[in-house]
Amino acid sequence: MEHNFGQHSVPAPGSFDKSRVLNIKPIRTLVPVFPSPSNPSSLSNPNGGAPFVCVSPSGPYPTGVEPLYPFFVSPESQRLSEKNAQTPGGRHVPTGPISNAVPINSFRTPTRDTNGDVGSSRGKNKNGGQFTEEDGYVEMNEVDADDGTGDGSHKRKSGRQGRKSKGAGGASSNANPEAVANDIFKSINPLVFDVLSQPDGSRDSVTYTLLVYEVLKRKLGQLEETARDIAGAKRPDLKAGALMLTKGIRANSKKSFGAVSGVEIGDIFYFRIELCLVGLHAPSMAGIDYIGSKISQEEEPLAVSIVSSGGYEDNVEDGDVLIYTGQGGANKEKGASDQKLERGNLALEKSMHRGNDIRVMRGLTDLAHPTGKVYIYDGLYKIQNTWVEKAKNGFNVFKYKLVRCPGQPAAYMIWKSIQQWTEKKAPRTGVILPDLTSSAEKIPVCLVNDVDDEKGPAYFTYSPTLKNLKPTAPMESFAGCSCIGGCQPGNHNCPCMQKNGGYLSYSAMGILADLKSVVYECGPSCQCPPTCRNRVSQGGLKIRLEVFRTKDKGWGLRSWDPIRAGTFICEYAGEVIDNARVEELVGENEDDYIFDSTRIYQQLDIFPSDTEAPKIPSPLYITAKNEGNVARFMNHSCSPNVLWRPVVRENKNESDLHVAFYAIRHIPPMMELTYDYGTVLSLKAGQKKKKCSCGSVKCRGYFC
DNA sequence: TTTGATCAGCTGTAT
DNA sequence: ACAGCTGATCAAATG
Numbered sequence: 001m002e003h004n005f006g007q008h009s010v011p012a013p014g015s016f017d018k019s020r021v022l023n024i025k026p027i028r029t030l031v032p033v034f035p036s037p038s039n040p041s042s043l044s045n046p047n048g049g050a051p052f053v054c055v056s057p058s059g060p061y062p063t064g065v066e067p068l069y070p071f072f073v074s075p076e077s078q079r080l081s082e083k084n085a086q087t088p089g090g091r092h093v094p095t096g097p098i099s100n101a102v103p104i105n106s107f108r109t110p111t112r113d114t115n116g117d118v119g120s121s122r123g124k125n126k127n128g129g130q131f132t133e134e135d136g137y138v139e140m141n142e143v144d145a146d147d148g149t150g151d152g153s154h155k156r157k158s159g160r161q162g163r164k165s166k167g168a169g170g171a172s173s174n175a176n177p178e179a180v181a182n183d184i185f186k187s188i189n190p191l192v193f194d195v196l197s198q199p200d201g202s203r204d205s206v207t208y209t210l211l212v213y214e215v216l217k218r219k220l221g222q223l224e225e226t227a228r229d230i231a232g233a234k235r236p237d238l239k240a241g242a243l244m245l246t247k248g249i250r251a252n253s254k255k256s257f258g259a260v261s262g263v264e265i266g267d268i269f270y271f272r273i274e275l276c277l278v279g280l281h282a283p284s285m286a287g288i289d290y291i292g293s294k295i296s297q298e299e300e301p302l303a304v305s306i307v308s309s310g311g312y313e314d315n316v317e318d319g320d321v322l323i324y325t326g327q328g329g330a331n332k333e334k335g336a337s338d339q340k341l342e343r344g345n346l347a348l349e350k351s352m353h354r355g356n357d358i359r360v361m362r363g364l365t366d367l368a369h370p371t372g373k374v375y376i377y378d379g380l381y382k383i384q385n386t387w388v389e390k391a392k393n394g395f396n397v398f399k400y401k402l403v404r405c406p407g408q409p410a411a412y413m414i415w416k417s418i419q420q421w422t423e424k425k426a427p428r429t430g431v432i433l434p435d436l437t438s439s440a441e442k443i444p445v446c447l448v449n450d451v452d453d454e455k456g457p458a459y460f461t462y463s464p465t466l467k468n469l470k471p472t473a474p475m476e477s478f479a480g481c482s483c484i485g486g487c488q489p490g491n492h493n494c495p496c497m498q499k500n501g502g503y504l505s506y507s508a509m510g511i512l513a514d515l516k517s518v519v520y521e522c523g524p525s526c527q528c529p530p531t532c533r534n535r536v537s538q539g540g541l542k543i544r545l546e547v548f549r550t551k552d553k554g555w556g557l558r559s560w561d562p563i564r565a566g567t568f569i570c571e572y573a574g575e576v577i578d579n580a581r582v583e584e585l586v587g588e589n590e591d592d593y594i595f596d597s598t599r600i601y602q603q604l605d606i607f608p609s610d611t612e613a614p615k616i617p618s619p620l621y622i623t624a625k626n627e628g629n630v631a632r633f634m635n636h637s638c639s640p641n642v643l644w645r646p647v648v649r650e651n652k653n654e655s656d657l658h659v660a661f662y663a664i665r666h667i668p669p670m671m672e673l674t675y676d677y678g679t680v681l682s683l684k685a686g687q688k689k690k691k692c693s694c695g696s697v698k699c700r701g702y703f704c
Numbered sequence: 705t706t707t708g709a710t711c712a713g714c715t716g717t718a719t
Numbered sequence: 720a721c722a723g724c725t726g727a728t729c730a731a732a733t734g
Contacts, residue, residue: 235734238706245707272733276707284707286731309732327731343709343730372734
């Protein structure tokens, strides 16, 4: 960690160590209490099935329920966290009692309705019978989700945990989003909560938080399409965020200056609420986050972070400088006015004098989806200057000049470089081949080496598709759908959608909606057009990829474009072979490019039911040794950012099974794409384990 | 739309 | 008088 403030920093004699002072704030509101689970009866489900018993800490508690927080810290994990707090040098970092934490002021306590409200609100929603029908679809999907575990532990607890909302006549107490959230939360590996409950965030806590958020948001998005009248489903992103915050599934809930543990410079985000969930920037919309704002007191408000949405950008082409416009002066009803030196503006002003670091998020329009934005965490800046300016509308606005602290890894600069390459203003250095695919793909994939003298990978034929020379008959005959205009959400008659549990596999943006083990796409026997939303993996490459020379892993794959979690990246092309041929190739030591669906792997350790290999109609082996696409260059990692899913395309006459790769999380440009190769159940004759050099903390040491 | 900051008002306790 | 909590209001601008 480069910006290690606090405990270790020794102030120079006579100097005033500001960071030391800035890092500590008095408690202003409720601090979470983490009872030890020493009394097992206090858990409503000892197996960790229901970690979220939500009770107001002040009571009263229903019978059998004791004051519990959403997650607990077991004595073991507490010891673990203390151990983990040892620095590599062996120095012990005191983790400190939890009461030293500075919770974000509005850290909310989970609530639970204890009165008889439940029945009435449900009854209200059920009238008319329409809800019952939708409810049926929810149930169907739950059955599907339960598929992995097989046991009946996922019984839905009909929504008791409605967040009280003012007004709206209780309409928002509709159980569905909460019920969906509870089901997802319940399926989370309990160990995750140990990680999340540690006062100091970690990379894992950030990763887990964002992963749960993704799963929940996409599920709510699916719901919204089929049942638009569900309260809170209009904005699945906000609803998912709100549910996470209420349940305390977040990282770094205390607001602090400087670096945020577990968040790395260059990390990208697609929703403002994500910044809140990981502790980068608390306000869901406002651009300036600050603390301590008692104006009249001697205590000064100080800014901790800003989000530059790019709207005001004053064309400073230097990527290390940002001109930021203050907030306010744009009231919708009262019209425009001068900005005032208060709130965020005042905090920035004070921060300039104090010289504290400001976290900066750069917002850009997402080129893949121009309606959306992508936010880049660009590290720490200092405010160098401020002035007042007349805006175009004639009113005064505050301007702040921020300069990036030196010595930080490039983040926003990478984006600027790529933009230059795209606009041909600057050449990509080290290009060996401008298009590795020889136009076999719709967009070029360049081959780059700016590391050593290697001139390129061994010869192979680029083929964007999967070749199955001996196709077998499908396990069940299927006629396909007849959605002439493309499959539409809510069409209960579409057989392809029914196969996916009543929903479309992909969102309107082409994001994989569900982590279920098999994706059923439309195929040759369907009547929908190639543009159908349920054919995402058939459209070829959409992301600008490059094959590049890694430092120690041969050739690898990465992207010029940012990749949003759930995005389809590519399929594994090559030649389908049978088990006998696999054994032959292994014997000849020619198994480097074999994709083997029967390997055991752990795709997402956050959902225990997901640790098994996906259930595939039949084992699938693909060799890309002589013929293949970009996927053959993707390296293994024990902490991957990409996963694969079996994709079945509807085809009457033959089995049409493919392997498709999707982003697990948001992947910044130029970050290597990796997936977990998994491990074979038993080594074949002549097969040996390959040493892994992924460098991850969780590295297993080998793969094969 | 939601969140977080702020303010006004309330309550019980200490002075 | 004061701390601490609760509910109402406000500002911010997202997707």
